[in-house]
Amino acid sequence: MTKKQKRMLCRIIISAVVFAVGLALGIVFPDSTGVMSGLFYVRTGLLLASYLIAGFDVLLKAVRNILHGQVFDENFLMTIASIGAVVIGEYSEGAAVMIFYQVGELFQSVAVGKSRQSIADMMDINPEYANVEREGIVTEVDPEEVAVGETVVIKPGERIPLDGEVIFGSSGLNTAALTGESAPRDVTAGDEVISGCVNTDGLLKIRVTKPYSDSTVAKILELVENSSESKAKTENFITRFAKVYTPIVVIAAVLLAVLPSVFIGITSGEWKWSDWVYRALTFLVVSCPCALVISVPLSYFGGIGGASRHGIMIKGANYLEQLQKAKTFVFDKTGTLTKGSFAVTETHAIGISERELLSFCAAAEQISQHPIARSIVDAAKETGELPQTSDASETAGFGVETVIDGRKTAVGNSRLMEKVGAHADETEKAGTVVHCAVDGEYCGYILVSDEIKENSRSALSELKEMGAEKLVMLTGDREVTAKAVANTVGLDEVRSQLLPDGKLNALEEIYSAKSPNTTLVYIGDGMNDAPSLARADVGIAMGALGSGAAIEAADIVLMNDDISNLPLAVRTARKTHSIVMQNIIFALAVKAAVLILAALGIGNMWLAVFADVGVSVIAILNAMRCMRTGKKASL
Numbered sequence: 001m002t003k004k005q006k007r008m009l010c011r012i013i014i015s016a017v018v019f020a021v022g023l024a025l026g027i028v029f030p031d032s033t034g035v036m037s038g039l040f041y042v043r044t045g046l047l048l049a050s051y052l053i054a055g056f057d058v059l060l061k062a063v064r065n066i067l068h069g070q071v072f073d074e075n076f077l078m079t080i081a082s083i084g085a086v087v088i089g090e091y092s093e094g095a096a097v098m099i100f101y102q103v104g105e106l107f108q109s110v111a112v113g114k115s116r117q118s119i120a121d122m123m124d125i126n127p128e129y130a131n132v133e134r135e136g137i138v139t140e141v142d143p144e145e146v147a148v149g150e151t152v153v154i155k156p157g158e159r160i161p162l163d164g165e166v167i168f169g170s171s172g173l174n175t176a177a178l179t180g181e182s183a184p185r186d187v188t189a190g191d192e193v194i195s196g197c198v199n200t201d202g203l204l205k206i207r208v209t210k211p212y213s214d215s216t217v218a219k220i221l222e223l224v225e226n227s228s229e230s231k232a233k234t235e236n237f238i239t240r241f242a243k244v245y246t247p248i249v250v251i252a253a254v255l256l257a258v259l260p261s262v263f264i265g266i267t268s269g270e271w272k273w274s275d276w277v278y279r280a281l282t283f284l285v286v287s288c289p290c291a292l293v294i295s296v297p298l299s300y301f302g303g304i305g306g307a308s309r310h311g312i313m314i315k316g317a318n319y320l321e322q323l324q325k326a327k328t329f330v331f332d333k334t335g336t337l338t339k340g341s342f343a344v345t346e347t348h349a350i351g352i353s354e355r356e357l358l359s360f361c362a363a364a365e366q367i368s369q370h371p372i373a374r375s376i377v378d379a380a381k382e383t384g385e386l387p388q389t390s391d392a393s394e395t396a397g398f399g400v401e402t403v404i405d406g407r408k409t410a411v412g413n414s415r416l417m418e419k420v421g422a423h424a425d426e427t428e429k430a431g432t433v434v435h436c437a438v439d440g441e442y443c444g445y446i447l448v449s450d451e452i453k454e455n456s457r458s459a460l461s462e463l464k465e466m467g468a469e470k471l472v473m474l475t476g477d478r479e480v481t482a483k484a485v486a487n488t489v490g491l492d493e494v495r496s497q498l499l500p501d502g503k504l505n506a507l508e509e510i511y512s513a514k515s516p517n518t519t520l521v522y523i524g525d526g527m528n529d530a531p532s533l534a535r536a537d538v539g540i541a542m543g544a545l546g547s548g549a550a551i552e553a554a555d556i557v558l559m560n561d562d563i564s565n566l567p568l569a570v571r572t573a574r575k576t577h578s579i580v581m582q583n584i585i586f587a588l589a590v591k592a593a594v595l596i597l598a599a600l601g602i603g604n605m606w607l608a609v610f611a612d613v614g615v616s617v618i619a620i621l622n623a624m625r626c627m628r629t630g631k632k633a634s635l
Contacts, residue, residue: 008106012099015054019095022046026092047091055082055098077246081284085605088274088281093605097285100613107620127161127195127217133205143195143212154204159196163215164206166191174198216543249287253280256599275601282598285608286591295583295619302626303576311559312569313543319555322538323521323573328514329460329468329566330507330532332524333475333482334371336542337489337563338450340525342375345431346447355383357444361436364400364411367392372432372448373400397476397499399434410437413476417442430484432477455564456489462567464490469518472510474503474532504531511535523566529553540566576626583619590615 025043055078062079078101085094130143131153138153143161146152151167154160160173170188174197187193193206195217212218257280261273300317307314314320334340349357362380365373366389380386389409392402398419399412410420414435417424422437424445431449435442460471472493475482482496495506511520522529522536530553533539541554542561558565594611 002109005106005109008102008109011053012102012106015050015095015099015102018046018053019050019092019099022050022095023092044091047095048086051082051086051091051095051098054095054102055079058098058101077250077284077287080250081281081605081608084277084281084284088277090278090605093609097605097609100609104613104616104620107617127159130161131155131158143215146208146212148208148211150208152206152208154199154206156199156201156203159198160193160204160206161217162195162206162208162212163210164193164208166193166204167207168205169203171202171204172200174200246287249284253283253287256280256283278605279598279601282605282608283595285605286594286598286611295587295616295623296580298620299576299580299583299623299626302623303572306627307569307572310565310568311543311562312565312572313557313559314569315555315557319538320573320576322519323556323570324577325517325519326521326538326570326573327467327469327518328472328510328520329463329470330472330474330510330520330522330536331491332503332522332529332532333473333477333485334450335525335561336523337456337473337485338452340371340450342372342432342448342450344375344379344446345449346429347444348425348427348447349444350425350442352438352443354444357436358383358446359386360404360409360438360443361411361434361446363387363389363404364392364402364409364436365434367402368394368400371450372434375448376434376446404438407438408440411435428480430481432481452485452488453563455562459564459566460490462564463570466567466570469515470510474498474506476503501531503529504535507532507535523563525561540569572626579622579626583622586622587615587619 022043022045025039025046058075058078062075065075078097082094082097085091085097127143129140130146131138132141132146133139133151133153146162152162152164156171166187166189168189170186173185173187173193185197187204192209193204195212195215257273257277261276264270297317300320303320304314304317331337344358347354347357352360358376358380362377363386365376366386368374377386387404389402389404392400394400395412395416397413397415399410399416401408401410401416401420403409408420410416410422411434413433414424414426417435417437420437421440422435422442424435424437424442427433427445427447429447431447434446434448436444436446463471470493471491472495473482473486473491474495475485476498477496479496482494485491486494498506507520507522514520519537521538521540522532523540523542524533525542529541533541533553533555538556539554540556540558542563543557543559556569558569590611594607598608
C-alpha cells in the first residue's frame with residue numbers, strides 16, 4: 001500500500017473505533033439516547049467526530065466542486081445524504097454512510113494501484129544513462145544525447161539504452177520486461193539488439209542504429225503512457241450515463257422528500273417531514289453510481305495491465321473492447337506465421353556460375369533491409385567479397401535495380417523480370433524465389449526458404465475453437481509457397497503475389513464480407529503491413545522483429561513475436577468485457593431493487609449503504625479478476 005492509502009486506512013480505523021464506542025453507549029446505556037441525558041451529548045459528539053474524521057475530505061471536495069460548477073457527483077450525493085441524516089438526528093447512520101463510503105474508496109485505490117503496477121513495471125525499462133565511447137574514453141551521458149553511429153558500452157547487469165548492432169562481445173539478454181519471456185536471448189557480434197533489455201553476462205559494445213526518440217523503449221513508453229487515454233465505448237457510455245443519471249436522482253429525491261409530505265399534510269393534517277426526508281436521503285445514498293463509474297474503467301485498465309505482463313501491449317481500452325468481437329483474422333506471412341529467418345536453400349544459374357549468381361544477387365540486395373535480402377547477403381559473404389554497385393534503387397513489391405561493374409543488374413521477383421524484358425524460369429518448390437537478370441539477360445534464380453513458427457498451427461486452431469469464422473493470409477510471396485504455408489497452419493483462405501496496395505484492396509474485400517457486429521483483426525510485422533494494420537478494426541503488430549512503421553500503425557503489439565499470444569489477447573478482451581457486463585447488470589439490478597424499497601420506506605440507510613458501498617466493493621473485486629490472465633485464463 002502507498003503512504004496515502006495507509007493514511008486513509010488509519011483514518012478509517014480511528015473513525016470506526018470512535019463510531020463503535022458511540023454506538024456502544026447507546027446499546028449499553030439505553031437511557032443515554034434521551035436528549036436530557038448527559039451521555040447523549042457524549043454519544044452524539046463521538047458519532048459526529050467519527051463522521052468528520054472519515055469524511056472531512058469528501059465534504060471539502062463537494063464544496064470545491066460546487067464552486068467550480070461540478071455539482072452532481074458522488075461527493076455531492078454522499079455529503080447531502082450524510083448531512084441530512086445528521087440534521088434529522090440519525091447520527092449513527094450519517095457516520096456509517098461516510099465510513100463505508102471511504103472503505104469503498106480505499107478498495108478502489110488499492111485495486112487501481114495493483115492494475116497500474118503491471119503497467120508501471122514497464123516503465124522500469126527506461127534507461128537512465130548510456131556509456132558512450134568517444135575517442136577511447138567512456139562517458140556516462142543521457143541516452144537522448146547519443147547520436148546514430150556512436151558506440152555504447154553495456155556492462156553486465158546494465159540495461160541496453162538504445163537500439164543497435166553488437167560490434168564486440170557476446171552475452172545473454174534478459175528480455176522479460178519487454179516480452180514477458182523469462183528465457184534469456186543469446187547475442188554476439190553482428191546481432192541486432194533493442195533497448196530495454198538487460199545485459200546478463202559479458203561486456204557488450206553496440207553501434208547505435210536509431211536515435212533515442214525512435215528506439216524501441218521510447219515507443220513502448222509512449223504506448224504505455226497513452227494506453228489509458230483511449231476509452232472504450234462502454235466507458236464513454238457510463239460517463240455520459242452518470243452525468244445524466246445523477247441530476248435526475250437528486251431531483252427525484254427532492255420530490256420524494258417534499259410531495260408526499262405536502263400531500264399527506266394537506267389531506268390528513270399530519271406533516272411527516274422527517275419520515276419522507278429520511279426516505280429521500282436513503283434514496284440518494286443508494287443512487288450513487290460509484291460501482292459503475294469505478295468498476296468499468298478499472299476492468300479495462302486491469303485487462304490492459306494483465307496483458308502487459310505477457311508482453312501484449314494494448315494501446316487503449318477501445319481496442320480491447322473491439323478485440324472481444326473479433327471473428328475474422330487476416331495474417332501476413334513472413335515474420336508473422338513464419339519465423340522470418342531465411343536461408344538460401346538452392347541456386348539455379350544460367351550462363352554464369354552459381355557463385356557469380358549469388359554474388360550478383362547479394363551485391364544488389366545490400367541496400368535492402370528485408371530479411372530475405374539479408375539472408376542472400378549473408379550467404380554470399382561466406383564465399384568472398386561482394387562487387388561494388390552504383391545507382392541502386394529499390395521498388396516495393398518488385399526488387400532492386402543497380403549497376404554492377406558497369407552492367408545493369410535486376411534482382412527481384414518475376415514482375416521485375418518482365419519489367420526489364422527477361423524471361424524468368426518458374427519452380428514449383430516451396431520458398432521465395434529471387435530472380436536475377438544482367439543487361440536484360442536472365443541469369444537464374446535463388447530459392448530462399450523460411451520456417452513456419454512452431455506454434456502457428458496451434459494458435460490458429462485455438463482461434464477456431466474460440467469461434468473465429470475466417471482465417472485468411474495475405475502475402476506477396478508466390479502461390480505455391482503461400483499454399484504450402486496455408487495448408488500447414490490451417491488457414492481458410494490465402495491470397496498470394498500481392499503488392500502493398502493489393503493487400504489493402506484484398507483486406508477491403510474481406511472486410512465487406514465479414515459478419516455484422518463483428519470486427520476484423522489484421523496481424524503483420526512489415527512496413528508494407530502498416531496501411532492494413534491501420535485500416536483493420538484492430539491492427540496487431542509483431543513487436544520484436546516488426547518494423548517501426550508497423551508498430552506505430554498497430555493498436556496492439558505482441559512484444560515477443562509469439563503468435564500464441566494472439567488467442568490470449570482475444571481471451572483477455574472477452575474476459576474483460578464479460579466482467580464489465582457482469583458489474584453493470586449486478587449494480588443496476590441491486591440499485592433498482594433498493595431504490596424501490598427506499599421509496600416505499602421498507603429499506604433503511606444501512607441497506608442503502610450496502611447497495612452503494614457493498615455493491616461497489618463487490619464490483620471492484622470482480623473487476624480485479626481482469627488482471628489475472630494466462631494461457632488458459634477462464635472467463
